[in-house]
Amino acid sequence: MKDVPLPEVGLCSACSHRLEQTSAKGQQFWRCKRADTDPAFRRYPPLPVTDCGGFEKGAATSPA
Ligand code: SF4
Numbered sequence: 499m500k501d502v503p504l505p506e507v508g509l510c511s512a513c514s515h516r517l518e519q520t521s522a523k524g525q526q527f528w529r530c531k532r533a534d535t536d537p538a539f540r541r542y543p544p545l546p547v548t549d550c551g552g553f554e555k556g557a558a559t560s561p562a
Pocket of ligand 1: 509510513514515516517529530531532539543547550551552553554
């Protein structure tokens with residue numbers, strides 16, 4: 499769990515609703531799981547996220 503947001507990612511890096519994904523080429527993506535049920539959120543928000551009403555600090559779940 500990352501307690502302090504990564505500057506290049508912002509809030510998503512420390513949010514319980516994030517899902518970190520790594521492509522076959524090693525590129526890292528940050529997916530917002532809130533987007534699965536709430537259209538107000540973007541599945542892949544532009545980074546860094548500096549302000550988000552859905553942010554909740556906490557551990558991320560395991561990648562799907
Ligand atoms: S709720 Fe906000 S801070 Fe959390 S993962 Fe989604 S976009 Fe990022």
